[in-house]
Amino acid sequence: MANVYKFAWLNIAALSTGSDYEGFINEAREPRAIFGFRASFAAIIGTGSQDINRNLQGRPCVLLDGEVTLLWDKQSDLPGGGDWMAPLFTRAWVYQERSLARRTLAFATHGVFFSCDEAYYGRTSTFCAVAAALVDEALATGNAPSREQLQMEARDLLSRFDATWNGAVIDYTKCKLTKDTDRLVAISSTAHEVADSGIPREKRYLAGLWDINFISQLRWMTCEGRNTKPRKRIGTDGYVAPSWSWASIEAPVATCGAFYTDDKPIRFLADVTAADVKLATEFPFGAVRAGWVRLRGCLRAVSGSETHGTMGGTSLTDEATGENLWFASDTTEGYEMVASSAGLRKVVWVPHVLTALETMVECNVLVLSELSPDEETGDDDGTFIKPGEKVYRRLGMGNFGRIPSLFRQDKLLMAMGTYPEADEMEDIAREFVRNEVGFREFVII
Template identity: 30%
Template sequence: MKTGIFVGDLPRSFQHAIVVTGWFHCRYLWIDSLCIIQDSTEDWQNESSLMRHVYKNAWLNISATAAADSSSGLFFDRKPSLVSAGAVFISWEGNLPTGMFYFFLRDFWEDGVGRAPLNRRAWVVQERFLSRRNLHFGSRGIYFECHVMEACETFPKGLPTFFKEALINRFKAIDVPPVPTATAGAKSFLRNWQKITNAYTNSSLTYASDKLVALSGVADEFQNMSNYTYLAGLWKECFLANQLLWRTRKRVSGQPSVRPSIYRAPSWSWLSLDANIPGSVIIGPSVLIEILDAHTTLVDDNSPTGQVKHGVIRVRGQLEKVYLQKVPRTRDSYSICEEDDKKTGLLTVAFDETAFRATQAYIMPVMFSRGDTLEGLLLVSTEQAPAEFRRVGFFESDDEETHEQLTKQDTENKIIFTIV
């Protein structure tokens, strides 16, 4: 391969990428599967840790966005007349303006880019985010995005302002403020990180073991610009208690959420699951726990955002052992009971794994959000060490009697325990 490669032997997408590289008179083209030795674990581990530099410093990222695989190519047969926005002359009654109006499909960007086959792959998230500019070859047109603008053949000078603000997630416009120590800066940091994690968890991986590595390039970028400590998808100094309150949703593939049998991340990290993690971090004013310590043990000390082999959060807070009974004819409502089946409260529960339903658990209240909604975690004992638990779900409750039972403010009701 160092001597030379016969272009005709390469997959169609690679051949087309060489053509595009020639259009821009570029001398070099990086293709992962050719530049990384595919059957060498050592080379893959070394190169995967450097990939953020490859994409961040590249002049252009060529995206086979509509391609299902490398045999599909970049170029698709299409009708050029469908690229332009439709035009129609309209005359209105009353004071509305009369003239030429243009129309287009509202979801054309999301259909052509956001939901296209390539961008449903988790590895592509960091490629798309880190690259200076992306040229997307879709089945109906060509799209362009950089940190300043988004454009396409329909709008070659840039998407209209109203469209950018209302209809698309401006993925490339994410700006990480340097050292966001102020509260407003920290909230903005988390909002931007959430845009990444939403896209990431809504994508799929061929190998579940790649979950942390495929995000490490973006995590490196966020860490370098913020000086926060990265903890397997969460940030230690940035409202960590609030970040614990993620919940799962069915994966984009339609498959149920599941934790792989081989350890990948601590249970308090959303990276421990193959699941879609929707929503955003809510910064509630009344946090009910104190995090005394939080750390991860890395597989490679030289890769602080890479794979981990252990993780611990040490908490001081309230922990209530309860029995859970499903409320009939409801989707996710559970009564909390004492051993004698006496009902003492009501929760809405989202278990982390679709197939797992605990009947006995420990409830850890974390905070009040949106006024009077209590949110927290469901834990079970690891039975490996005293006061050591693992996360199995998320709960919320709007029931005042439940609040009174679970949030006693007496200091003696708070204990110290760990979540792994």
């Protein structure tokens, strides 16, 4: 599919049709309605005087003698307008077509427009040209760079790569699929193209994520968990991806980009030590049968939960401190588990990322549920999961925090590590030392 759209001379897109049975050449093709009329400067300015040639002080004003031609210009369905919500763009299978095509002639409801690799500031928003742009910038160095410059450029490339893929995930998960089992397959050609870009050179695709800065890519969440059906489990019909992947749920997701430069106020509170997937075919960017990630971090128990109002959020109570943290479940399963005493006993949370901003010191967390000993883990040959190792499934994300002047009063924030005595937030984040007491390895499937 990548070759079809990448090497096609022209791609024709029928934006306004909902199916193959509808036409896209219609009577309402003219996108612009223009009405012209003339009016005096005085009428436009509104002097408030009976004598339109006099100003507000009643003095003669030559400027008010003139007239001007005015145009009322109505445009719709043009690039940058509502066409991005057109029926065609709600279909997930079309995302690859949009991201890989070099030239597109698009028929919208009220207009026709053209886009190509030079349509946006000389660079395209497609992955092909984005990858080329990154390579161009990486090679465009005058003098031999120093080691420090190379490190900075490498971090910058990684950051832009991560931001590019995060943007693709956000756009793609807004689209709909007839068969949810196609979720990884329908974006596989785009992922393949990204892998071929060589930025960064050594990277592996793992069910919608990349093993470059994997810990940061686990920072995704959805706001539609209360209406999202539970994800399928390993070995059942309809299984799509491991719980740590955004592809495991049928909902739009938001992602948080990576911060590679040293001056950004972010610190990771857990480490990814290994990750792997079992492919459904030989194609490394397609469907998977199972997936695992091993984290090293602190597993903290939950002693209670509370729902705040009929439309409010849900909070979890940390067993060790009695402090609360907000919880956003990926699906209805998470809310059901924390609402019952039996389910709550299986729930744990893991500190993930600490962020220090001018307005907030915040900690993002992963919320997990422990698997029963008889549940399928997908590790048939026993090469990934160690004997007796704890295995969990992701339920969702959580967070807690305080304003800068009060963060030292928060028991949970202080339990995350040691903070310097500095007042500047960037210094606090930069010199923060995480608390690794109780760190252990565990697996999420």
